[in-house]
Amino acid sequence: MSEIHIPHANTVVKTAASYGRDLAERVGATFVVxxxxxxxxxxxxxxxxxxxxxxxxxxxxxxxGSLLKGFVARAFGTSNSASLAKGV
Known part of the structure; x- marks a missing residue:
C-alpha cells in the first residue's frame, strides 16, 4: 500500500497566507479595473x-486591464505568477 504524504504545518500556513494575499490583490485590482x-x-x-x-x-x-496587469506582474514580480504580491 502506498504512503500518504501530508505537508508540514508551516507549508500549509505559508500557502494559505500566499493565497490570501493573492486573492486580496486580485479582488481589489478587478474592482478598480x-x-x-x-x-x-x-x-x-x-x-x-x-x-x-x-x-x-x-x-x-x-x-x-486584468490581462495587462498579469503581464506587468510577470515582468516586475515573480516570473511564474500573475500576482504582484511577493512570494506568490
Whole structure:
C-alpha cells in the first residue's frame, strides 16, 4: 500500500497566507479595473444607466486591464505568477 504524504504545518500556513494575499490583490485590482471600465465605456455621469453594449464594453475593458496587469506582474514580480504580491 502506498504512503500518504501530508505537508508540514508551516507549508500549509505559508500557502494559505500566499493565497490570501493573492486573492486580496486580485479582488481589489478587478474592482478598480471594472469601475474604470464602466466609467470609460458609459462615461462617469452615466455609469449607473449603462446599456447592454456599454456593459459588455466595460467587461471587455476590465478583461483587457486584468490581462495587462498579469503581464506587468510577470515582468516586475515573480516570473511564474500573475500576482504582484511577493512570494506568490
Amino acid at each position: 471594472a469601475a474604470g471600465g464602466i466609467a470609460v465605456a458609459a462615461g462617469p455621469g452615466d455609469m449607473f444607466h449603462a446599456s447592454f453594449w456599454q456593459t459588455m464594453g466595460a467587461a471587455g475593458i476590465a478583461a483587457a
